Amino acid sequence: MSSHDTPSVVGISDLVKGVLKMAPQAHQMIKHAPGLIRRPPDAKRTIGSIFQNHASSHPDRPFVRFGGKTTTYGEANRTVNRYAAVLTDKGVQTGDVVAILAKNSATDLLIMLATVKLGAIAGMLNYNQRGSVLEHSMNLLGARVLIHDPDCAEAFESIPDSALPDHVLTFADLDEEATGKPETDPEVTATLPASTEAFYIFTSGTTGMPKASVMSHNRWLASLSGIGGLAVRLRASDTMYVPLPLYHNNALSVSLSSVLAAGACIAIGKQFSASKFWDDVILNRATAFCYIGELCRYLLAQPEKPTDRTHSVRLVVGNGMRPDIWDEFRDRFGIDRIVEFYGASELNLVFVNAFSASRTAGFCPLPYAIVDYDEDGKPKRNDKGRLTKVGRGGTGLLLSGINDRVPIDGYTDPAETEKKIVRDAFKEGDAWFNSGDLVRDQGFSHIAFVDRLGDTFRWKGENVATTEVEAGLDGSPMVAQSVVFGVEVPGTDGKAGMAAITIREGESFDGAQLAKHLYDALPSYAMPLFVRIVGALEATSTFKNRKVELREEGYSKPGDDPLYVLAGRDKGYVEFYESYPDDVAAAKAPKG
Known part of the structure; x- marks a missing residue:
């Protein structure tokens, strides 16, 4: 077995080496171990109480950094409390939902904290969603208030009025109404039990439209103890950089819990850019960052440059780091520890690489x-x-x-x-x-x-439901019938979307028009990269067998069927060319 293969088993030597590496931080791990073993649901311990305790104990310590600008724990807590007062004026109480439609910023994070300090639930909307999908998500939330970022205007404007709550605020509205509000901690925060629901994270699940998975404070506390306290083990002087959207569990449940486990700082990237990633890491003085596997591949695909090693990052935490790039990523960027984990928004457990073994999701x-x-x-x-x-x-x-x-x-x-x-x-x-x-x-x-497994495949760190993509395709005037599945593209993580479609009688295939329709109907990550035009699709009980056959043939064996690939918003779908899979892997072609 080469050093880049997935180890079939973890040996005792791996564990011994991991224990020795953990030894210097044993006192920190002992502090958090009880929280993994026993977390009474009625304990008065929540995200909000932990955050405000840090603000009381060390108000001048950096809490959040964005674009190089630092906000201390004390400053952040005062802003959070003013936001909470505004939400209270809007009638928000324990158990209510505050929908948040925002791109990454410090404000996005502080709104979430204001919500959970009231015992309300932060509905973290995916700003890639549009139209009927976003309407569905809003209806699931049943929010009392929606707060939206002006950078998400296109998504917000696609929500029909019937799906909007009575109270809708922009960031500017919120800041204006928060002026002069009380900066004291809400009294309710200290009374909230750990069983209180904290936020909803949207997932595609296995079929159909998005589902809202529930994250309680108690489950978030398990992440604080198990991932943050026992595995990541930040120091108070550390800064965790978050390039992922805050509606992603790796940002809120993993990164934020790791930061608050140590009273450290969280640095928020506005959006991920492979070419500017290390520049932003250095600007924000980060010593750690969170990842998904595809992000790591994009970084490795960049030309080598001095910033690969002039940063201060010593550890990374995330999921999807493939065995074939593990050692290369660690060595090129000088990463001391890769804290890979396995989990899902709706699962009640997590595996985490606490012992620093190679090429494993942990224990x-x-x-x-x-x-x-x-x-x-x-x-x-x-x-x-x-x-x-x-x-x-x-x-x-x-x-x-x-x-x-x-x-x-x-x-x-x-x-x-x-x-x-x-x-x-x-x-x-x-x-x-x-x-x-x-x-x-x-x-x-x-x-x-x-x-x-199943009808869902994972692409760009998101679960894509085939039924959602099929609904988008079937809504096109030129498509009579469609079937969607995931296909592997060498050099990428997850599976890219591929569709087999039949054309309506009297219609012809227009790649630019189909792409325009799908971009309006689907999140960008759900866009199929490959479209195969077939003569017929069975609609009988044997349909699933046909789907398996099409998936096995993929884009490499389409026979005489025309095959098209996504070339972006402007060009739409164009005829397949041999180097397209390589272009996708090298990020030279649209990834959706």
Whole structure:
């Protein structure tokens, strides 16, 4: 096995080396260990209380940095409290939802903190959504207030009036109304139990329109203890740079919890730019950053330059770091520790690489099972009606155990949550949550992520539901029928979208027009990169078999069928050319 291969198992030597590396920070880990083992849901401990305690203890310490400008804990807390007073005037109470439609900024973060300090729920909207998809998300939230960033005007203007709440504020409105408001901590913050819901993160789930997964304060505290306290282990003098949108769980649940676990600083990037990434890291004096796998590939694809090593980053935390780039990324950029983890917005557990082993998503002390699955991606029952676990080194479907100590927050819709629960798996009455992901059992409670099952594929760090893309395609006047699936593109993470379509009678294919329609209908990451025009698609019970066949053929074996590729908003879909997959991998072609 080469040094770049995925290790089938984790050896005892890996763990010993990891323990030795952890030793200097043992006191910090001991402090956070109880929070992973026991988190009473009625404990008066929340994101807001932890944040304001830091503001009281060290008000002059840097809390948030944006564009090189620093705001201290004390300054941030006073602004948060004024924002909270405005929300209270709008009738926001515990359990209400405040919808936030914003691109990355310090203001975006402070609005979220103001919301959760009131015991309300921050609905973190995906600003890539448009039209009916964003309307659906707004209806799911049932928000009392919507606050939107002027940089998200296009998304906001696509929301019909019927989906808007009574109170709609811009950032400027909020700042104007906050002038002169009380700067004292809201009294309710100290009374809130950890079981209070904190924010909703939108996920594509496995099928259909986006779902809002629930993140309670208690579950966020598990991230603070397990990822932040035991694995990331920031120092108070550290700065965690966040290039991902704040509606992403890696930003709020992982990065913010790691920062508040140490009373450190969070630096927010307005948006990710591979060419300017290290410049922004240096400007914001970051010593750590969060990632998704594709981000790391984009950085490696950049020409080497002095800033690759003139930064102060010593550790990174995220998910999706592929084994084939692990060592290269660490060595080129001088990263001391890669804290890879595995988790999902709706899951009740997380694996984290606390022992600094190479090419692993880490370990988890909570109950889970890796089981055999059938051709449809569902847990496979044996002749006794039970599931079968794979052995060490084997690959299978990951299930997380559900019990009183490790409950499932799930989605806002209980029916959608129930669809993901596997009951009577190993014994009568047990319950497990189906992650929908294939993982490899590496031993010592460690796993490596392998792939995603079902109708959802992952691209650019987002789960893409094929049914959503198919609905967008079928809404085009030229498309009679469509089927969508994910295909691998060498040199990229996840799977790119590919569609097979039939053309309506009397219509002809217009690549520019189809692209324009889809850009209006879909988030950019959900745009299919490949479109194959076929003569017919079965609409019978054998349709799924045809879909499997099309997926296996991908873009390399279209036969005589015309094949088109996405060349951007202006050119739309153009005829496939041989170097297109290489262009996608090198970020020279649209990635959606």
